[in-house]
Amino acid sequence: MAFELPDLPYxxxxxxxxxxxxxxxxxxxxxxxxxxxxxxxxLIDGTEWADKSLEEIVKGTYEAGAVAQSGLFNNASQHxxxxxxxxxxxxxxxxxxxxxxxxxxxxxxxxxxxxxDFSAAGAGQFGSGWAWLVKDADGGLKITKTxxxxxxxxxxxxxLLGCDVWEHSYYIxxxxxRPAYLANFLDNLVNWENVASRM
Numbered sequence: 690m691a692f693e694l695p696d697l698p699y700x701x702x703x704x705x706x707x708x709x710x711x712x713x714x715x716x717x718x719x720x721x722x723x724x725x726x727x728x729x730x731x732l733i734d735g736t737e738w739a740d741k742s743l744e745e746i747v748k749g750t751y752e753a754g755a756v757a758q759s760g761l762f763n764n765a766s767q768h769x770x771x772x773x774x775x776x777x778x779x780x781x782x783x784x785x786x787x788x789x790x791x792x793x794x795x796x797x798x799x800x801x802x803x804x805x806d807f808s809a810a811g812a813g814q815f816g817s818g819w820a821w822l823v824k825d826a827d828g829g830l831k832i833t834k835t836x837x838x839x840x841x842x843x844x845x846x847x848x849l850l851g852c853d854v855w856e857h858s859y860y861i862x863x864x865x866x867r868p869a870y871l872a873n874f875l876d877n878l879v880n881w882e883n884v885a886s887r888m
Contacts, residue, residue, distance in 0.1 A: 779880030
């Protein structure tokens with residue numbers, strides 16, 4: 690079963706007024722994400738992973754504590770991460786559903802404190818990686834950060850929100866200003882309805 694690059698859920702220029710340019714999405718989705726998908730398909734061809742789901746491949750190839758993950762894991766996890774990432778953003782009004790707002794207040798004290806902690810996780814991730822809002826197995830919400838392509842699937846968590854902090858995700862629009870990119874992501878780009886639906 691070959692994996693395919695999913696279409697963006699909006700036009701390439703739909704987020705430009707919100708701080709993510711058409712050029713960024715063309716490079717990030719059409720080139721970077723597509724490369725992960727193409728490489729993943731080559732790596733699983735003729736192997737035990739060829740007819741497994743993406744989630745099964747990510748979980749089955751993750752090695753806890755490994756300094757460098759395998760190429761198979763990296764490409765599978767980055768395909769999964771990016772597929773979620775596109776869905777977690779939107780061109781709508783970004784209104785936060787009341788149930789999500791209540792859950793964030795309960796877990797972090799306020800929505801502003803959640804945004805502050807999420808931004809700090811993303812800005813503090815050394816090198817490439819991701820910042821996440823996750824739901825643990827016990828139902829609690831917490832903020833995590835992961836290196837490279839590692840994601841919440843590896844730890845039995847549900848990803849509610851993820852932000853790509855690899856430089857290719859923000860350098861065209863924000864140059865080296867990762868904190869500004871994170872603030873813009875939370876204030877303008879997140880599709881909070883999608884985040885709430887994952888709870």
